[in-house]
Amino acid sequence: MSSAVVSGLAVKCPNCGASLDLSPDTIVYVCKYCGWSGFVTSEQIAIGGVLPEDVNAVKASVESFLKKRTGGNYSVSEQKFIMAPFWLVKTHDHTRYNGYRSETRTMTVGSGKYQHTQAYTVYRPVKGVIDDDLLLPLFARRHETMFALEKAEEAVQGASPVQLAQDQLKPLAKTCEFLSSSIGLDEASHWAETKVSDIHRSKVQGMCTKVFDCYTEVSIVSSQLVFYPLYSVRFQDKGRTFRMLFDAARGIVLEAEVPITEAQRAGFLIAGYGASAAFAGASYAVAPQFTQNAMALSLVLGAIALGLAAYTTLMATRSQREVGGT
Amino acid sequence: MTTYACPVCGKGIDVAEGDKVVHCHYCNTDFLTMEGEERYVMPAYYNSSDCFEIFMLWAKKQGEYDESTPLQLHMDSATLDFYPFWVISLEGTTTFTGLGEDAEYSWPDGDAYRQMRTFLRPEQGTFDRRFELLFPAAKDFPQELKSYQIPGRARKYFSTGFATDAGGTLHGSVLGREAAEQLANEAAKQQFSLLIDREVDRVDTRKDALNIVESYYVYVPIWSFGYSFKGKGYRAFVDASTERVIFATYPPDIRERASFMGIALLHILVGGVVASLLYLQATPLSYLVPLPLGLVGAGVAYAYRSLQPTRGGEKLEE
Numbered sequence: 001m002s003s004a005v006v007s008g009l010a011v012k013c014p015n016c017g018a019s020l021d022l023s024p025d026t027i028v029y030v031c032k033y034c035g036w037s038g039f040v041t042s043e044q045i046a047i048g049g050v051l052p053e054d055v056n057a058v059k060a061s062v063e064s065f066l067k068k069r070t071g072g073n074y075s076v077s078e079q080k081f082i083m084a085p086f087w088l089v090k091t092h093d094h095t096r097y098n099g100y101r102s103e104t105r106t107m108t109v110g111s112g113k114y115q116h117t118q119a120y121t122v123y124r125p126v127k128g129v130i131d132d133d134l135l136l137p138l139f140a141r142r143h144e145t146m147f148a149l150e151k152a153e154e155a156v157q158g159a160s161p162v163q164l165a166q167d168q169l170k171p172l173a174k175t176c177e178f179l180s181s182s183i184g185l186d187e188a189s190h191w192a193e194t195k196v197s198d199i200h201r202s203k204v205q206g207m208c209t210k211v212f213d214c215y216t217e218v219s220i221v222s223s224q225l226v227f228y229p230l231y232s233v234r235f236q237d238k239g240r241t242f243r244m245l246f247d248a249a250r251g252i253v254l255e256a257e258v259p260i261t262e263a264q265r266a267g268f269l270i271a272g273y274g275a276s277a278a279f280a281g282a283s284y285a286v287a288p289q290f291t292q293n294a295m296a297l298s299l300v301l302g303a304i305a306l307g308l309a310a311y312t313t314l315m316a317t318r319s320q321r322e323v324g325g326t
Numbered sequence: 327m328t329t330y331a332c333p334v335c336g337k338g339i340d341v342a343e344g345d346k347v348v349h350c351h352y353c354n355t356d357f358l359t360m361e362g363e364e365r366y367v368m369p370a371y372y373n374s375s376d377c378f379e380i381f382m383l384w385a386k387k388q389g390e391y392d393e394s395t396p397l398q399l400h401m402d403s404a405t406l407d408f409y410p411f412w413v414i415s416l417e418g419t420t421t422f423t424g425l426g427e428d429a430e431y432s433w434p435d436g437d438a439y440r441q442m443r444t445f446l447r448p449e450q451g452t453f454d455r456r457f458e459l460l461f462p463a464a465k466d467f468p469q470e471l472k473s474y475q476i477p478g479r480a481r482k483y484f485s486t487g488f489a490t491d492a493g494g495t496l497h498g499s500v501l502g503r504e505a506a507e508q509l510a511n512e513a514a515k516q517q518f519s520l521l522i523d524r525e526v527d528r529v530d531t532r533k534d535a536l537n538i539v540e541s542y543y544v545y546v547p548i549w550s551f552g553y554s555f556k557g558k559g560y561r562a563f564v565d566a567s568t569e570r571v572i573f574a575t576y577p578p579d580i581r582e583r584a585s586f587m588g589i590a591l592l593h594i595l596v597g598g599v600v601a602s603l604l605y606l607q608a609t610p611l612s613y614l615v616p617l618p619l620g621l622v623g624a625g626v627a628y629a630y631r632s633l634q635p636t637r638g639g640e641k642l643e644e
Contacts, residue, residue: 009483023481024366100429100442122438125431143413143458143476190417190456212427213525215451241383276620280613287613294609302601302619309623317586317631319387 014042015166025142025182028085028225032178035170045225048161051168052229052248055081055175062233062246069258069323070237077241078234081176081248083227085140086156087188090221095130095200097215099208126208130200133221136192140181140225148245148255151324152230155247155254161226178227185223193218230254242320255324265316272312279305328486330498331407333357333464338495348498357498360410360543365484367408368476370492370547370566374404377549377564384640385562385576402559403552406494406566408545410463411476412506415456418536420518423450424526446527453521456539457514461506463499463543468550470573471563481544492566494547503541511536548572563639571640578636586632593625 009022011029015036022029028045030037038044052058058081066074101124106117137153139145146152164172172178183191197216204214229248234241237259244256283301287294329338335353341361349356372380378401385399426449431439460476482488489496501509514536522529547566552559555577562574600618604611 280617305620306623313627
């Protein structure tokens with residue numbers, strides 16, 4: 001190799017003196033040798049986080065999950081045990097909005113044989129304020145994403161992080177990789193403001209046919225950098241690869257792609273054909289009682305059968321399915 | 327001496343160390359090397375065989391190949407390109423005044439109104455936003471990768487060794503720092519315009535205060551493969567720093583597609599014929615029509631499966 005070997009951000013751990021080669025993006029890191037945590041400027045900060053279950057317990061749960069879902073013939077092609085950084089930003093928000101919602105109503109006009117119903121439109125003013133507090137999770141790695149990141153953010157949102165002392169971090173840094181944070185406090189706050197505006201706006205749009213105004217003011221109540229334990233796995237089964245993200249704090253699968261077994265495929269197909277047959281039977285039994293609209297009823301039931309069969313057949317012929325929360 | 331690919335025509339030009347502006351004698355244009363500027367690079371962590379292996383697994387999954395079908399893709403060519411990008415973060419505030427819509431309501435009807443009249447009234451507002459923008463700096467950046475996002479993962483300070491050791495080609499730039507920042511400013515203003523247009527119909531005054539927080543130049547390594555399968559040629563682009571398949575064309579599993587199409591036609595045909603026959607029958611037999619319609623539904627699903635796309639990339643969940 002030529003001159004290109006060490007080209008990251010060279011940092012000396014202020015606690016143990018180890019040389020670390022970090023990404024130039026790094027803002028906060030945990031020393032992988034002694035568990036010291038702080039800014040690249042050598043200023044120490046206490047970090048919050050959630051402790052993982054024992055590594056072996058995590059591996060055992062993942063293994064039993066994969067066994068159950070694949071029939072045992074899988075091979076793991078990549079596995080990473082990481083402590084992933086997230087910003088948890090707490091905001092206090094105020095939105096004022098103005099718009100209207102239109103609805104269609106009917107009224108009866110005329111009398112006697114000229115009586116009929118007529119549709120007309122009404123407008124309902126939608127005006128008010130939203131005051132709320134939100135807790136927003138943001139993956140603290142710039143531009144980066146990973147499989148099932150959204151599920152991981154949900155998990156972080158619901159977690160109760162504690163302060164992690166250096167003697168807790170040190171053994172952890174040996175077993176899993178602490179991803180450094182490349183997003184600072186300012187950027188996280190700005191992101192949170194934009195996010196809140198978007199959330200409120202879509203809420204208001206849901207209430208209105210047309211929005212005239214929607215202005216949001218956000219104040220940041222607190223921001224905390226939280227490390228959350230995740231176990232990410234890529235495995236192969238019958239020559240195809242699947243991905244999985246495991247919550248190592250709660251011991252559950254956040255999301256996994258799993259192969260579909262022949263029995264499941266058969267099940268979906270039988271359900272589809274069975275439903276069509278059942279609808280036909282129901283139609284045959286019930287339709288004659290609706291003398292006026294009998295055929296129309298049959299056709300409506302037929303349309304439902306068509307949709308159901310299309311759905312079950314699509315389900316049966318998928319290459320994989322997503323499972324989670326187990 | 328470093329070789330740069332001309333960012334316009336793609337031909338390699340040898341450049342003496344420290345040369346900032348280079349003339350391409352093939353296409354007669356000038357381009358920038360950005361030598362001497364602060365540059366970053368995403369290292370090529372994966373070599374061509376790693377990336378091709380990953381790609382084959384991915385293609386197999388996309389094509390819905392059966393375990394029993396050996397997928398024999400033959401790699402015809404593999405080139406590693408380090409394409410330059412500008413990544414620019416800006417923060418800004420826009421303050422505006424103008425005329426915005428409001429409404430008057432009349433003729434109450436329960437809790438709503440039968441009539442509404444919109445009118446314009448003076449309105450003012452402020453938006454604060456942060457933007458992160460990405461601009462390809464080379465013109466020869468493949469069209470298929472237009473929606474490319476830098477996948478993150480440890481960028482490093484640049485040195486030419488990253489490209490030469492991995493056997494990659496460095497690409498020159500047609501976009502200097504000032505020009506890139508100018509583009510970023512315009513893009514941010516456009517984003518603000520979208521926000522403002524949602525609030526007011528007419529803008530009277532507007533003040534933008536934009537501040538570039540960070541801008542950096544980074545090379546991203548991308549493997550581009552040409553491969554063949556049963557005599558036909560296909561292409562694939564794989565990110566060499568993350569192994570992600572960015573874009574590829576791949577062969578469909580002809581056997582599976584044909585069988586799906588066959589099953590589809592059979593279902594639709596049988597279902598359709600039986601349905602029309604039943605429909606023409608006297609009642610109550612015609613009431614059995616949901617059964618053949620269900621077959622038609624299943625047929626549509628099979629047809630959909632047989633018409634899956636043969637191009638695409640690995641999704642980044644966001």
